[in-house]
Amino acid sequence: MAPRCTAALLIASLAGCGGGDSAAPAAAPAPSPVPTGKITLSSTNYRNASTLAMGVSSSAFWYSRLAVEVVNDLLNVPLNFLPTPCPASGSMSLELTDQNKDRSLDPGDTVHIRWNQCSALGTTTTGLMRVELTAATQIPGGREYQITVIIADLNIDSGQMGIPPFAVNFSAPVHYTHTATSDHTVINGADFTSGQVAGDPGTSELVIDYLQDYASQTYTYTVSGTVTSNALGGQFDFATPLPFTGVVGEYPGMGKMTLAGGANSSARLSEEGIAAADNATVFIAVDSNGDGIVDASDAQIPWINVVPQRLFSSFTEQPGVVGVPIP
Numbered sequence: 001m002a003p004r005c006t007a008a009l010l011i012a013s014l015a016g017c018g019g020g021d022s023a024a025p026a027a028a029p030a031p032s033p034v035p036t037g038k039i040t041l042s043s044t045n046y047r048n049a050s051t052l053a054m055g056v057s058s059s060a061f062w063y064s065r066l067a068v069e070v071v072n073d074l075l076n077v078p079l080n081f082l083p084t085p086c087p088a089s090g091s092m093s094l095e096l097t098d099q100n101k102d103r104s105l106d107p108g109d110t111v112h113i114r115w116n117q118c119s120a121l122g123t124t125t126t127g128l129m130r131v132e133l134t135a136a137t138q139i140p141g142g143r144e145y146q147i148t149v150i151i152a153d154l155n156i157d158s159g160q161m162g163i164p165p166f167a168v169n170f171s172a173p174v175h176y177t178h179t180a181t182s183d184h185t186v187i188n189g190a191d192f193t194s195g196q197v198a199g200d201p202g203t204s205e206l207v208i209d210y211l212q213d214y215a216s217q218t219y220t221y222t223v224s225g226t227v228t229s230n231a232l233g234g235q236f237d238f239a240t241p242l243p244f245t246g247v248v249g250e251y252p253g254m255g256k257m258t259l260a261g262g263a264n265s266s267a268r269l270s271e272e273g274i275a276a277a278d279n280a281t282v283f284i285a286v287d288s289n290g291d292g293i294v295d296a297s298d299a300q301i302p303w304i305n306v307v308p309q310r311l312f313s314s315f316t317e318q319p320g321v322v323g324v325p326i327p
Contacts, residue, residue, distance in 0.1 A: 038262030039234035043296035046286035053238040057223040060190040067149035090117035127154030141180035168195030181215040251303040264290025
Protein backbone atom coordinates (compact mmCIF):
# COMPACT_ATOMS: atom_id res chain seq x y z
CA MET A 1 0.00 0.00 0.00
CA ALA A 2 1.52 3.35 -0.99
CA PRO A 3 2.51 5.65 1.87
CA ARG A 4 0.13 8.51 2.51
CA CYS A 5 -0.83 10.94 5.24
CA THR A 6 -4.12 10.26 6.94
CA ALA A 7 -6.24 12.83 8.72
CA ALA A 8 -4.16 15.95 8.47
CA LEU A 9 -2.66 17.52 11.50
CA LEU A 10 -3.23 15.19 14.39
CA ILE A 11 0.07 14.52 16.03
CA ALA A 12 1.53 17.72 14.58
CA SER A 13 -1.30 19.73 16.09
CA LEU A 14 -1.18 17.85 19.39
CA ALA A 15 2.54 18.60 19.53
CA GLY A 16 1.84 22.28 19.16
CA CYS A 17 -0.67 22.88 21.93
CA GLY A 18 -1.49 22.05 25.50
CA GLY A 19 -5.12 21.45 24.72
CA GLY A 20 -5.82 25.00 23.56
CA ASP A 21 -3.90 27.94 22.15
CA SER A 22 -2.86 30.40 24.83
CA ALA A 23 -4.36 29.23 28.09
CA ALA A 24 -2.47 25.95 28.50
CA PRO A 25 -0.25 25.45 31.54
CA ALA A 26 3.25 26.78 31.00
CA ALA A 27 6.02 24.23 30.67
CA ALA A 28 7.67 23.48 34.01
CA PRO A 29 10.47 21.20 35.19
CA ALA A 30 9.01 17.92 36.42
CA PRO A 31 9.15 17.70 40.22
CA SER A 32 10.43 14.49 41.75
CA PRO A 33 8.56 12.49 42.83
CA VAL A 34 5.48 13.09 40.67
CA PRO A 35 2.83 14.97 42.73
CA THR A 36 -0.07 12.81 43.91
CA GLY A 37 -2.10 14.95 46.33
CA LYS A 38 -5.21 16.89 45.35
CA ILE A 39 -4.53 20.49 44.39
CA THR A 40 -6.69 23.25 45.75
CA LEU A 41 -8.42 24.92 42.84
CA SER A 42 -8.15 28.68 43.21
CA SER A 43 -8.16 31.98 41.37
CA THR A 44 -4.55 31.36 40.33
CA ASN A 45 -5.01 27.98 38.62
CA TYR A 46 -8.65 27.35 37.69
CA ARG A 47 -8.25 28.51 34.09
CA ASN A 48 -5.25 26.26 33.50
CA ALA A 49 -6.91 23.31 35.25
CA SER A 50 -10.06 23.66 33.13
CA THR A 51 -8.02 23.95 29.95
CA LEU A 52 -5.89 20.96 30.94
CA ALA A 53 -8.96 18.76 31.53
CA MET A 54 -10.27 19.53 28.05
CA GLY A 55 -6.81 19.23 26.50
CA VAL A 56 -6.05 15.84 28.04
CA SER A 57 -9.41 14.37 27.00
CA SER A 58 -8.96 15.80 23.50
CA SER A 59 -5.48 14.25 23.25
CA ALA A 60 -6.80 10.85 24.38
CA PHE A 61 -9.59 11.01 21.84
CA TRP A 62 -7.28 11.89 18.95
CA TYR A 63 -4.72 9.19 19.70
CA SER A 64 -7.60 6.72 19.84
CA ARG A 65 -8.96 8.14 16.61
CA LEU A 66 -5.54 7.61 15.02
CA ALA A 67 -5.83 3.90 15.91
CA VAL A 68 -9.25 3.78 14.25
CA GLU A 69 -7.79 5.36 11.10
CA VAL A 70 -5.01 2.76 11.11
CA VAL A 71 -7.61 -0.02 11.11
CA ASN A 72 -9.70 1.74 8.44
CA ASP A 73 -6.64 1.97 6.16
CA LEU A 74 -5.04 -1.42 6.76
CA LEU A 75 -7.93 -3.83 7.37
CA ASN A 76 -7.95 -6.78 4.95
CA VAL A 77 -5.45 -5.28 2.48
CA PRO A 78 -1.95 -6.53 1.57
CA LEU A 79 0.61 -4.76 3.74
CA ASN A 80 3.99 -3.34 2.75
CA PHE A 81 6.57 -4.30 5.37
CA LEU A 82 9.46 -2.37 3.81
CA PRO A 83 10.44 0.95 5.42
CA THR A 84 8.86 3.86 3.58
CA PRO A 85 10.02 7.49 3.53
CA CYS A 86 8.21 10.22 5.44
CA PRO A 87 7.22 13.42 3.59
CA ALA A 88 10.23 15.50 4.69
CA SER A 89 12.76 13.00 6.08
CA GLY A 90 13.04 9.84 8.14
CA SER A 91 11.05 6.66 7.68
CA MET A 92 8.19 4.51 8.96
CA SER A 93 7.61 0.79 8.90
CA LEU A 94 5.01 -1.86 9.74
CA GLU A 95 5.25 -5.11 11.62
CA LEU A 96 2.34 -7.54 11.96
CA THR A 97 1.53 -10.20 14.50
CA ASP A 98 -0.39 -12.22 11.94
CA GLN A 99 -2.55 -14.93 13.50
CA ASN A 100 -3.76 -16.47 10.23
CA LYS A 101 -0.57 -15.78 8.23
CA ASP A 102 -2.39 -13.94 5.41
CA ARG A 103 -0.14 -10.83 5.57
CA SER A 104 -3.10 -8.51 6.23
CA LEU A 105 -4.68 -6.99 9.33
CA ASP A 106 -7.61 -9.12 10.54
CA PRO A 107 -9.43 -9.53 13.87
CA GLY A 108 -7.00 -11.11 16.31
CA ASP A 109 -3.97 -9.45 14.68
CA THR A 110 -1.77 -6.66 16.01
CA VAL A 111 -0.09 -4.09 13.79
CA HIS A 112 3.03 -2.26 14.99
CA ILE A 113 3.82 1.09 13.39
CA ARG A 114 7.32 2.46 13.94
CA TRP A 115 8.43 5.98 13.11
CA ASN A 116 12.17 6.68 12.86
CA GLN A 117 12.94 10.42 12.86
CA CYS A 118 9.84 10.80 10.71
CA SER A 119 9.40 14.44 9.74
CA ALA A 120 6.06 15.78 8.48
CA LEU A 121 4.54 19.27 8.68
CA GLY A 122 7.47 20.45 10.78
CA THR A 123 7.02 17.76 13.44
CA THR A 124 9.58 14.99 13.95
CA THR A 125 8.43 11.72 15.50
CA THR A 126 10.23 8.61 16.70
CA GLY A 127 8.51 5.74 18.47
CA LEU A 128 5.97 2.93 18.34
CA MET A 129 2.21 2.55 18.17
CA ARG A 130 0.67 -0.89 18.60
CA VAL A 131 -2.92 -1.46 17.47
CA GLU A 132 -4.57 -4.74 18.45
CA LEU A 133 -7.76 -5.44 16.52
CA THR A 134 -9.91 -7.58 18.82
CA ALA A 135 -13.04 -7.56 16.65
CA ALA A 136 -14.24 -6.05 13.37
CA THR A 137 -17.84 -6.50 12.32
CA GLN A 138 -19.78 -5.29 9.30
CA ILE A 139 -23.10 -3.81 10.41
CA PRO A 140 -25.91 -2.33 8.29
CA GLY A 141 -24.49 0.80 6.68
CA GLY A 142 -21.14 0.59 8.40
CA ARG A 143 -18.72 -1.22 10.68
CA GLU A 144 -17.86 -1.79 14.33
CA TYR A 145 -14.38 -2.22 15.86
CA GLN A 146 -13.00 -3.28 19.21
CA ILE A 147 -9.40 -2.02 19.41
CA THR A 148 -6.64 -1.75 21.99
CA VAL A 149 -4.11 0.98 21.25
CA ILE A 150 -0.75 1.27 22.98
CA ILE A 151 1.67 4.11 22.26
CA ALA A 152 5.16 3.51 23.66
CA ASP A 153 7.84 6.19 23.94
CA LEU A 154 6.51 8.18 21.01
CA ASN A 155 8.93 11.11 21.03
CA ILE A 156 7.49 14.21 19.40
CA ASP A 157 9.37 17.39 18.54
CA SER A 158 7.12 20.10 17.12
CA GLY A 159 10.06 22.28 16.11
CA GLN A 160 8.27 25.25 17.68
CA MET A 161 10.00 27.63 20.07
CA GLY A 162 8.69 27.38 23.62
CA ILE A 163 7.38 23.83 23.20
CA PRO A 164 9.94 21.27 24.40
CA PRO A 165 10.01 17.79 22.87
CA PHE A 166 7.98 15.25 24.84
CA ALA A 167 7.36 11.51 24.99
CA VAL A 168 3.88 9.99 24.82
CA ASN A 169 3.03 6.77 26.64
CA PHE A 170 -0.65 5.98 26.27
CA SER A 171 -3.02 3.02 26.25
CA ALA A 172 -6.75 2.73 25.68
CA PRO A 173 -9.50 0.25 24.81
CA VAL A 174 -11.53 1.74 21.96
CA HIS A 175 -15.03 0.72 20.85
CA TYR A 176 -15.83 2.43 17.54
CA THR A 177 -19.08 2.24 15.58
CA HIS A 178 -19.68 3.83 12.19
CA THR A 179 -23.04 3.86 10.43
CA ALA A 180 -24.38 5.74 7.43
CA THR A 181 -25.54 8.53 9.76
CA SER A 182 -23.22 8.46 12.77
CA ASP A 183 -19.78 7.98 14.29
CA HIS A 184 -19.58 6.77 17.89
CA THR A 185 -16.34 6.36 19.87
CA VAL A 186 -16.28 4.98 23.42
CA ILE A 187 -12.97 4.92 25.31
CA ASN A 188 -13.48 3.23 28.66
CA GLY A 189 -10.25 3.58 30.60
CA ALA A 190 -7.62 5.54 28.64
CA ASP A 191 -4.34 5.99 30.49
CA PHE A 192 -1.54 8.49 29.92
CA THR A 193 1.64 7.71 31.82
CA SER A 194 3.40 10.61 30.06
CA GLY A 195 2.83 13.13 27.30
CA GLN A 196 -0.80 13.95 28.04
CA VAL A 197 -0.29 17.46 26.63
CA ALA A 198 2.75 19.39 25.46
CA GLY A 199 4.52 21.11 28.34
CA ASP A 200 3.03 19.05 31.21
CA PRO A 201 4.57 15.58 31.71
CA GLY A 202 1.85 14.40 34.09
CA THR A 203 -0.49 11.42 34.01
CA SER A 204 -4.21 10.86 33.59
CA GLU A 205 -6.99 8.28 33.50
CA LEU A 206 -10.01 9.00 31.31
CA VAL A 207 -13.39 7.82 30.05
CA ILE A 208 -14.76 9.34 26.84
CA ASP A 209 -18.05 8.85 24.98
CA TYR A 210 -18.33 10.85 21.77
CA LEU A 211 -21.23 10.59 19.34
CA GLN A 212 -21.65 12.52 16.10
CA ASP A 213 -25.13 12.21 14.59
CA TYR A 214 -25.08 13.27 10.95
CA ALA A 215 -28.84 12.93 10.52
CA SER A 216 -29.36 15.82 12.94
CA GLN A 217 -25.86 17.32 12.42
CA THR A 218 -25.30 17.34 16.18
CA TYR A 219 -22.80 15.83 18.62
CA THR A 220 -22.67 14.72 22.25
CA TYR A 221 -19.31 14.73 24.04
CA THR A 222 -19.04 13.20 27.52
CA VAL A 223 -15.78 12.86 29.48
CA SER A 224 -14.57 12.11 32.99
CA GLY A 225 -11.30 11.28 34.66
CA THR A 226 -8.42 12.17 36.96
CA VAL A 227 -5.45 14.31 35.95
CA THR A 228 -2.11 14.56 37.73
CA SER A 229 -0.39 17.73 36.60
CA ASN A 230 3.30 18.42 37.13
CA ALA A 231 2.81 22.03 36.10
CA LEU A 232 -0.04 22.56 38.59
CA GLY A 233 1.53 20.41 41.31
CA GLY A 234 -1.08 17.73 41.95
CA GLN A 235 -4.32 15.97 41.04
CA PHE A 236 -7.90 16.90 40.32
CA ASP A 237 -10.96 15.03 39.07
CA PHE A 238 -13.28 16.16 36.31
CA ALA A 239 -16.57 15.08 34.72
CA THR A 240 -19.33 16.37 32.44
CA PRO A 241 -22.61 16.04 34.39
CA LEU A 242 -24.18 17.86 31.44
CA PRO A 243 -22.55 16.58 28.22
CA PHE A 244 -21.24 19.11 25.75
CA THR A 245 -23.60 19.25 22.78
CA GLY A 246 -23.75 21.35 19.66
CA VAL A 247 -23.88 21.55 15.90
CA VAL A 248 -21.20 19.49 14.16
CA GLY A 249 -18.39 21.84 13.12
CA GLU A 250 -19.14 24.39 15.85
CA TYR A 251 -18.20 24.80 19.50
CA PRO A 252 -20.75 23.54 22.07
CA GLY A 253 -23.98 25.40 22.61
CA MET A 254 -24.74 23.54 25.85
CA GLY A 255 -22.84 21.57 28.46
CA LYS A 256 -20.91 21.73 31.71
CA MET A 257 -17.64 20.26 32.98
CA THR A 258 -16.99 20.22 36.73
CA LEU A 259 -13.59 19.94 38.41
CA ALA A 260 -13.01 18.72 41.98
CA GLY A 261 -9.81 19.54 43.85
CA GLY A 262 -8.57 19.43 47.42
CA ALA A 263 -10.00 21.36 50.41
CA ASN A 264 -13.53 21.11 48.94
CA SER A 265 -12.50 23.32 46.05
CA SER A 266 -14.27 23.07 42.70
CA ALA A 267 -14.41 24.73 39.32
CA ARG A 268 -16.70 24.58 36.33
CA LEU A 269 -16.44 25.24 32.62
CA SER A 270 -19.91 25.66 31.16
CA GLU A 271 -22.19 27.28 28.65
CA GLU A 272 -23.99 29.66 30.97
CA GLY A 273 -24.63 33.38 31.43
CA ILE A 274 -23.68 35.58 28.50
CA ALA A 275 -21.39 32.82 27.15
CA ALA A 276 -24.48 30.67 26.50
CA ALA A 277 -25.57 33.16 23.84
CA ASP A 278 -22.24 32.90 22.02
CA ASN A 279 -20.99 29.40 21.30
CA ALA A 280 -17.53 30.79 20.50
CA THR A 281 -17.10 31.48 24.23
CA VAL A 282 -17.45 29.60 27.51
CA PHE A 283 -17.86 30.51 31.20
CA ILE A 284 -15.24 29.40 33.76
CA ALA A 285 -15.51 29.84 37.55
CA VAL A 286 -13.94 28.57 40.78
CA ASP A 287 -15.13 28.05 44.36
CA SER A 288 -11.88 27.64 46.29
CA ASN A 289 -13.30 26.48 49.63
CA GLY A 290 -16.64 24.79 48.99
CA ASP A 291 -18.81 27.52 50.50
CA GLY A 292 -20.88 27.83 47.33
CA ILE A 293 -19.59 31.31 46.55
CA VAL A 294 -17.74 31.97 43.30
CA ASP A 295 -14.30 33.33 44.16
CA ALA A 296 -13.21 34.12 40.61
CA SER A 297 -14.77 33.77 37.17
CA ASP A 298 -14.49 34.62 33.50
CA ALA A 299 -17.81 35.41 31.86
CA GLN A 300 -16.56 34.75 28.34
CA ILE A 301 -13.35 32.86 27.58
CA PRO A 302 -12.87 32.09 23.86
CA TRP A 303 -13.28 28.36 23.29
CA ILE A 304 -10.26 28.48 20.97
CA ASN A 305 -8.13 29.19 24.08
CA VAL A 306 -9.44 25.97 25.64
CA VAL A 307 -9.49 23.37 22.86
CA PRO A 308 -9.10 23.46 19.05
CA GLN A 309 -12.37 23.58 17.11
CA ARG A 310 -11.19 20.56 15.14
CA LEU A 311 -12.40 18.39 18.03
CA PHE A 312 -15.97 19.20 17.02
CA SER A 313 -15.53 18.99 13.25
CA SER A 314 -17.27 16.30 11.23
CA PHE A 315 -15.20 13.14 11.03
CA THR A 316 -16.56 12.50 7.54
CA GLU A 317 -14.87 15.71 6.34
CA GLN A 318 -11.49 15.01 7.93
CA PRO A 319 -9.23 13.33 5.36
CA GLY A 320 -7.16 11.57 7.91
CA VAL A 321 -5.10 11.90 10.99
CA VAL A 322 -1.70 13.27 10.49
CA GLY A 323 1.45 14.71 11.74
CA VAL A 324 2.84 11.30 11.33
CA PRO A 325 1.92 9.52 8.14
CA ILE A 326 0.97 5.88 8.15
CA PRO A 327 1.79 3.41 5.39
